[in-house]
Amino acid sequence: MVPDPRPVGNTARKPKLAVWKFASCDGCQLSLLDCEDELLQLAEEIDIAYFMEASSRQVEGPYDLSLVEGSITTEDDAQRIREVRAQSHALVTIGACATAGGIQALRNFADVEAFTAIVYAHPEYISTLKTSTPISAHVPVDFELNGCPINKRQLLEVISAFLHRRPPQVPAHSVCIECKLRGNVCVWVAHGTPCMGPVTHAGCGAVCPAYNRGCYACYGPKENPNTESLCHWWKQELGASNAKVIENLRNFNSAAPEFDAASRRQEEQDDQE
Amino acid sequence: MQESVLQAEDLDLLIQAIRGEGYQLLGPVLRDHAIVYDKVESAADLPRGWTDEQEKGTYRVKRRDDDAYFGYAAGPHSWKKFLQLPRRPVWRAQKGNHGVAITEIVEEAPAMAFLGVRSCELHAIATQDRVFVDDKYRNDSYANRRAKLFMVAVNCTSAAATCFCTSMNTGPEITLPSDLAMTEVIDGEAHYFLIKSGSSRGERVLQQLPVKPAIKDQVQRARNAVERTAQQMARGPRSFDSSDLKALLYRNYESPSWDQVADRCLSCANCTMACPTCFCSTVEDTTDLSGDHAERWERWDSCFTGDFTYISGGSVRADTRSRYRQWMTHKLATWHDQFGRSGCVGCGRCIAWCPVGIDLTEEVARIRELDKS
Numbered sequence A: 001m002v003p004d005p006r007p008v009g010n011t012a013r014k015p016k017l018a019v020w021k022f023a024s025c026d027g028c029q030l031s032l033l034d035c036e037d038e039l040l041q042l043a044e045e046i047d048i049a050y051f052m053e054a055s056s057r058q059v060e061g062p063y064d065l066s067l068v069e070g071s072i073t074t075e076d077d078a079q080r081i082r083e084v085r086a087q088s089h090a091l092v093t094i095g096a097c098a099t100a101g102g103i104q105a106l107r108n109f110a111d112v113e114a115f116t117a118i119v120y121a122h123p124e125y126i127s128t129l130k131t132s133t134p135i136s137a138h139v140p141v142d143f144e145l146n147g148c149p150i151n152k153r154q155l156l157e158v159i160s161a162f163l164h165r166r167p168p169q170v171p172a173h174s175v176c177i178e179c180k181l182r183g184n185v186c187v188w189v190a191h192g193t194p195c196m197g198p199v200t201h202a203g204c205g206a207v208c209p210a211y212n213r214g215c216y217a218c219y220g221p222k223e224n225p226n227t228e229s230l231c232h233w234w235k236q237e238l239g240a241s242n243a244k245v246i247e248n249l250r251n252f253n254s255a256a257p258e259f260d261a262a263s264r265r266q267e268e269q270d271d272q273e
Numbered sequence B: 001m002q003e004s005v006l007q008a009e010d011l012d013l014l015i016q017a018i019r020g021e022g023y024q025l026l027g028p029v030l031r032d033h034a035i036v037y038d039k040v041e042s043a044a045d046l047p048r049g050w051t052d053e054q055e056k057g058t059y060r061v062k063r064r065d066d067d068a069y070f071g072y073a074a075g076p077h078s079w080k081k082f083l084q085l086p087r088r089p090v091w092r093a094q095k096g097n098h099g100v101a102i103t104e105i106v107e108e109a110p111a112m113a114f115l116g117v118r119s120c121e122l123h124a125i126a127t128q129d130r131v132f133v134d135d136k137y138r139n140d141s142y143a144n145r146r147a148k149l150f151m152v153a154v155n156c157t158s159a160a161a162t163c164f165c166t167s168m169n170t171g172p173e174i175t176l177p178s179d180l181a182m183t184e185v186i187d188g189e190a191h192y193f194l195i196k197s198g199s200s201r202g203e204r205v206l207q208q209l210p211v212k213p214a215i216k217d218q219v220q221r222a223r224n225a226v227e228r229t230a231q232q233m234a235r236g237p238r239s240f241d242s243s244d245l246k247a248l249l250y251r252n253y254e255s256p257s258w259d260q261v262a263d264r265c266l267s268c269a270n271c272t273m274a275c276p277t278c279f280c281s282t283v284e285d286t287t288d289l290s291g292d293h294a295e296r297w298e299r300w301d302s303c304f305t306g307d308f309t310y311i312s313g314g315s316v317r318a319d320t321r322s323r324y325r326q327w328m329t330h331k332l333a334t335w336h337d338q339f340g341r342s343g344c345v346g347c348g349r350c351i352a353w354c355p356v357g358i359d360l361t362e363e364v365a366r367i368r369e370l371d372k373s
Helices: A025-034 A037-045 A075-086 A096-100 A103-109 A112-119 A150-162 A173-182 A187-189 A227-238 A240-249 A257-272 B008-020 B120-131 B142-146 B201-206 B217-233 B245-250 B257-264 B270-274 B319-341 B360-372
Strands: A016-021 A047-051 A063-069 A089-093 A141-143 B004-007 B024-031 B034-038 B050-055 B058-063 B087-096 B099-104 B112-117 B150-154 B180-186 B190-197 B281-287 B293-300
Touching: A016 A025, A016 B050, A025 A063, A025 A089, A025 A150, A063 A075, A063 A096, A063 A150, A063 B319, A075 A089, A075 A173, A089 A150, A096 A141, A096 B190, A103 A257, A141 A150, A141 B319, A150 B112, A150 B281, A173 B270, A173 B293, A187 B058, A187 B120, A227 A240, A227 A257, A227 B190, A240 A257, B004 B008, B004 B034, B004 B217, B008 B190, B008 B201, B112 B120, B112 B180, B120 B245, B180 B201, B190 B217, B190 B281, B245 B319, B245 B360, B257 B319, B257 B360, B270 B360, B319 B360
Parallel strands: A016 A047, A016 A063, A063 A089, A089 A141, B024 B112, B112 B150, B150 B180
Antiparallel strands: B004 B190, B024 B034, B050 B058, B087 B099, B087 B293, B180 B190, B281 B293
8 A cells, every 4th residue: 555655753743653454473563572672772762652562561553653563363352453454654564374374374275174073172162254364454553564574674673764754674685686796605506405495575674595494485476476487496396396396375464465366376287286 | 929838736835926926716616506706725725526507597507527617607696796896985074063074985806806707707807897997987996906806717618508609709718818818628637727818917926836838739639628517518509690789779679578577587687796897886875864874885787677767756667677677788789789799608607597488589589589470
């Protein structure tokens, strides 16, 4: 969506920040606490009005900036996110759950009632939706920060950008560019290791390839990803099985539209074989 | 200039002489199963006895059956990472009582020496010089690093399957200026470098070495080794006529080949990052949380990203077809109009380091084929 042009920090008082949790592991919120050195400065610049992970102090809305972690998996949460949106001037999703449904979106490819029947002694007490969906499926979102978990540097960049009314420097290009910027040797070309880097959104700084591991696509699809070509080469040249291809498309961002569609196509091919 | 012979066991003396002149020496080292460019402190750091096998989308290091120091072809890195830095700060700004103070960041350029620069790489550096030093948009960071650079060029005595410098008239024999130029010769028990200086700085280093004047046979063996490499490429699958590329690509903006390559291309930008002449960069402006401090950083960019052509309303080149077409047409055709030369030096990096093995020479051949029909 088009960002709200009004600056977040345009009043004499400190802008109010809220951090919300939906279906998630809390890891992205922890990235904010993990800022340590910058946390004091952050507290100077903004009023941390609602952040249950960090403090029981709760200041009522409206809020200038809401950071939303987690996906929507229940009717209650589908309603709650509308209330959060209504009292938020700017709403930024943080992490793979809020941006692409998270690991729990694996339910989208299966029968959630069958799961609950196996896991819970009394599945009738469980009230859950058949799908895990990103926040953007329910309310307008001003900016989506990818990652499982998010990168704290990028989080500070996004908060700074919203405070000072400028575009965040969060490029949507491939992880490959990050590899090349840091001088990594390509694990795909030089080692034959299947790597999701060429279709994955930058942001982590190419951590896994720097340690000779293939990328797991924690940051979801990059802009303009060509998953078909990647999957084809994985199978034809790198010896990856169809199952391995599907597993990698269905990690933390399985409900991202590009990965969702690609994994379903791969599954169809699996059925045909 | 008279050529000399440096015995292979004395190679370290060359390295120490260059370092003794105050240069930070950079050269080939084996790391993460690849021959990359990094700091070199002694001859022991060099990838002695290693080579590489390269094909579309694949690169593997392997042992040679001799002890050659420079028996490998272009690897994942190019020298541009030391001249056009992948990331660098351009300026910092501080908000104060009297407005905003902007401080340009001027780096004290290090004195660097490159060991093992191939002919195609000399051409690549000359191509970037044309952009960053000789053109109207001078890049001071590049120009200052370049001005101090000491280069030891090495003739290619073997080529990878991905090499096609003979097609681009950029090698394998060194023809552009360097401070020192060498050819490695291994023949039976003999293992030596034919070496000559190309500058007074090079001559000063050469004079510190226990070299002997080359005899005719030693010179001839070196010539033969380079000639064999040229023949190897000329006979290879990637040899092609590049003389009409500009006209060919100018009349093929709508070739169906662009759609075909777009089906495969990942628009991941690996080709442009690995390319030793691709020079595009972007700037990223950021503030800190207080908003009192701002910075501008320059970093490598690529025509394969959406942001590259993002203007009001969206990306000009939103799809992969138009991005690949832009890259290849610029590299092989419009570069001639812009800089008076081709942007391609035939090193083959874009072929090897493309994850899905897109081969520039094959794409040219396909456009040519479709052009005829």
